[in-house]
Amino acid sequence: MYLKLALGNVRRSLKDYSVFFATLAFAACLLYSFSASGDYLAAMALTERQRATLGSQQLNTVMSAFSVFVVIVFAFLVSYGFRFILRRRKREFALYAILGMDGPHVSRILRYEGFLVGAASFAAGVAAGVVFSPYFMLLEAYVFGVAWAPALVFSTGSFLWTLGCFAALVAVACVSSGRVVSRSTPAALFSADRRPERLLGEGRPWAQRLQLVGGAVLVAAVWATVLLQPGMFLAMLLPFGLVALAGTYLLFRSLAHCVPAWLRRHPRRYLSGLTCFTVRQVEAKASSSAMAMAMVCVLLACGVCMVVAGLAFSVGIRDGVAPGAGISDPFTWAPIGFIGLFYGIAFLLSAMAVLALQQLSEAADSAIRYRVLADLGADDAMMGRSLRSQLAVYFGVPLAGALLHDAVGLTLIALLAMGVGAGGFGAMAGATVAGVVVFMALYYAVTYAECRRILFAGRAARREV
Template sequence: MILKLAMRNVLRSAHDYSVYFATLAFAACLLYSFTASGDYLLSLDLTADQRDIYGSASMVTQAFSVFSALVFAFLVTYANRFILRRRSREFATYGIMGMEPATMARILVYEGCVAAVVALGVGVLAGVLASPLFGAIAAFVFDAPWQPLLVFSADAALWTAACFAGIMALALALEVRSLRKHSLVELLDADGAPEQPKGAARLSVGLQTSLAAVLLAVVWGSCLFQPTQFIVWILPMGVAAVLATGMLFRVWAIRRPARAYRRPERLLAGLRLFDLRQLQARMSLNANAMACTCALMAVAVCMMVAGLAFSVGMRDGSGRLSDLTLAPIGYVGIFYGITFLIAAAAVLALQQLAGAADDRKAYRLLGNLGCDASMMRKSIRSQVGTCFAAPLVFALVHDVFGLALVAFVASVLGSAQFPLIVAGVVGVTAALLGAYYLITCRECGRMLLREEGR
């Protein structure tokens, strides 16, 4: 009975939370493809030198696959937290009907297991179907002959399944803990009450702006003028960049409405005032999370550019790779960059879906007041678009300095076509975020306007 109920809930959730399931499937597909492409590469007609180069780099690629799993662990945990909050009223109803907390926890675990198995199966299947494409990338990077073959790697599938098992076990343990911590009254109101910021900054706007400027000056200055020190201290530099970016997002959220009040004729047009207040609350609350996604995007762009620069850019006139020893860098950069980019886009989408769950009462009130449906849809597109565009724009600002370092290394090593590579990577990044933006707008609109029959 409990398993049947859990499966019914998962089927319903598959329709309601397409971004969540798509993200899990993407995670499985990339984790599988990253590992399986090595087996595919070794099945090609490689020279002895190519096999030696790949063998020497295999430990590096395995380490990066572990880091990819950690990135998706953060992503899945964040996604499951959103799902639990979105369905808290349902679990409160179970409790009111007399269901024991242990039984509700079992339902939650069963649902997570079913969702993970379905996403894992879809992701691995997608990875197998895409194996010619991923294999072509690996073959190109290592300058090996390519054949369009479907390849299934049992080792890669087992590794992906093991990663998913660990990730989902962590996420479900946190969900069960959160479910048991809340009373029935708290669960009933959790999907409508906005989250309260934790550890809100007590510094003034001016002090936050000054501190952010100092931190960014150190990070960007080190990247430009002390690249060796920047690489040695890259982790603390990354933390400083995230902190500074979060403060700037928070400052922007506070100051933007103040500037808008100076133009009342524009402020009172349509739902602009409503949009500004919603964005102010949302960006103030999610400033640190948006800063993390901004950093993920910035790192993803730099890694993909570096990967392509040390593969595509190292070709001679006949298209042959001039330095095979750089192939592992290209291989890792491309796949790891894609992993970060998809994780960032998915977190942004989930943030907006969580925000839409908070805004249902506000949009219901707008509908009761007679607000036009097209105006409300425009409001949704405006808010979601701003929350997608702001991290992307600031990530590109970070990349101006990060890519300067990559460009210097590429020029020293003789890599060519660097501007074209940068343009291509930025275009792909914008296209991926655009796709997630469209999906998110559709889901937010359905969530906010369905109750009014709009």
């Protein structure tokens, strides 16, 4: 019965689950494609020396280590996907509880739905990885500087590895989401979208200043290490990345205090149009949004740096190497370049997907507020401007922070590229940054359209009635 009910829920909520499905399919496609990258490359015409380089123990160790990183990133992505569905369905789950279904059985329905969509998205993601394998091969051929011949490649080992990782990620997310539902009362589920979050240090100026100083100190420490002790930074890349994430998070929380307070001290700005409503919308979810924005900021910064490093250590060395530079075979640097490019692209796309999902979740929670606003006389144009302003904050602040991080990170990469004789670094860095800005603008437009659909759903029908 529960499985049948879950199937009916998925069919009835196809529009909501389409976002969830696309997110999981994207994660499965990239997990499979990275794992199968060695098989893609092995299908090309390589020399014996190139095959020996690809089969080296050192390269396999590096690839395995980075595989762990990408699984961690996609764990966050899958978690945000489940959080989106959970927020969209809380009222429905509350109705199940009111009708007599206990918490464990309600959570079982959610788990069944998650596994159904997860299985379908895994199949679609792996199929997309196979279908698009010639294009992944094209990327590798470009990076490694070898001849490309399009071919469909299926890797059994990569399929099994991706299946294990993906099943574990979905299982953990399903269990944690089901636990949230089973432990919540119907009243809590019904009112979950109405309770604003409280910021740490709210009402205590000294705590707010401490957050600002702490965040600035952490970020400054990371930047100083990058510029003054680059070897230490590279050797402890993951710990320093976590420190940068913590510092960025504290700074964003401080902004959530300072900017609204500044606006309230200027009534002409604060009371103009729906500015006060927009500010309250941002403040209502400031705590969780600060973490999502900090994660997006760090992922964007890492993604830009890794893409530029990947280009520099593959194409830049191959095209810019000069006689006497001490590099006998630029191909030996290409595996590092490919890792940088692949993970950089994965981080960038993951950051944008996390941001889009987070905003869709917020839109699901805010639907009732927009209905009240419409009842008070606000028209669609005014509410649309308010929504665009909110999204501009959530997209613009992480992007600005990422560009600041990149100003420091790209300095280190420029020095490393210069040391190995890579050419065209400025053009690579400029093109990468410009591309990220363009893609962020496209994600902004798509997210705005989807949030508008969620918030204004049923408005036309109600007007006709």
